[in-house]
Amino acid sequence: PFLIDELLKIRGLEVDFDGFKAVDGVDLDVKVNEVHFLIGPNGAGKTTVIDCVTGMTKPTEGSIRFDDVELRGKKENSIVKMGIGRTFQTASVFEALTVEENLDLAASFRFSMLKLLRQRRGTTDAVERALEDTGLTDVRDKPAGTLSHGQKQWLEIGMLLCQDPKLLLLDEPVAGMSPEERTRTGDLIRLTAERCTVLCVEHDMDFLRRFADRVTVMDEGKILKAASTVAEVQADERVQEIYIGK
Numbered sequence: 001p002f003l004i005d006e007l008l009k010i011r012g013l014e015v016d017f018d019g020f021k022a023v024d025g026v027d028l029d030v031k032v033n034e035v036h037f038l039i040g041p042n043g044a045g046k047t048t049v050i051d052c053v054t055g056m057t058k059p060t061e062g063s064i065r066f067d068d069v070e071l072r073g074k075k076e077n078s079i080v081k082m083g084i085g086r087t088f089q090t091a092s093v094f095e096a097l098t099v100e101e102n103l104d105l106a107a108s109f110r111f112s113m114l115k116l117l118r119q120r121r122g123t124t125d126a127v128e129r130a131l132e133d134t135g136l137t138d139v140r141d142k143p144a145g146t147l148s149h150g151q152k153q154w155l156e157i158g159m160l161l162c163q164d165p166k167l168l169l170l171d172e173p174v175a176g177m178s179p180e181e182r183t184r185t186g187d188l189i190r191l192t193a194e195r196c197t198v199l200c201v202e203h204d205m206d207f208l209r210r211f212a213d214r215v216t217v218m219d220e221g222k223i224l225k226a227a228s229t230v231a232e233v234q235a236d237e238r239v240q241e242i243y244i245g246k
């Protein structure tokens with residue numbers, strides 16, 4: 001149960017990199033259990049916004065409230081513990097470990113050593129569910145290093161799911177994927193949103209047309225269009241301009 005309808009509420013966010021405002025007064029609301037896409041041209045500041053949520057980048061101004069708790073000033077690992085997971089453009093998995101070992105390891109981070117001994121069962125269930133959700137059951141015994149690009153991305157998402165996150169931040173999850181892999185990724189994202197909330201940075205208009213609940217558009221550090229439906233975003237002339245202009 002969440003305290004509020006808006007799981008993530010960002011207000012007046014500013015990030016200054018040596019005098020350059022990469023993020024310049026951003027407001028963003030992400031509702032519980034929605035799949036929210038953050039789009040915009042390269043350099044718009046999308047990844048920087050995500051980095052502020054995870055605590056990797058320190059904002060110069062503004063507030064980031066997650067389930068009504070202020071995240072600014074919190075350390076990265078305490079933000080993870082609050083239930084926020086993120087993926088990167090290049091999947092970070094342990095290549096020498098098998099798929100199952102990767103998931104096991106990720107699941108074990110949720111539990112203290114004592115709990116781990118008592119709740120071994122809970123960890124196994126989380127791993128089995130992640131294998132099923134990501135469609136990686138057949139390759140569970142393969143080293144992660146031998147997986148395809150798409151499979152590695154799904155494994156990374158699976159590793160986060162093992163930690164039972166409330167908010168999943170995905171950075172361009174379908175970059176470099178084939179059409180079939182994109183569809184599978186979209187299906188996985190929709191499935192994920194039944195249990196948690198997803199904020200996804202992505203360029204691909206076709207992809208978000210199929211899988212987004214709401215979309216926010218950024219350009220040059222600012223919000224060009226606040227949270228809207230895909231249809232509203234597509235009909236917006238300013239959005240068309242930045243997309244056709246690229």
Ligand code: ADP
Pocket residue numbers: 017022040041042043044045046047048049
């Ligand atoms: P997007 O994800 O929308 O492509 P980014 O958030 O990655 O945009 O970057 C926004 C702007 O901030 C870009 O102009 C980028 O070059 C700049 N930038 C990002 N990270 C840093 C950094 N650590 N130091 C200086 N400039 C940065």
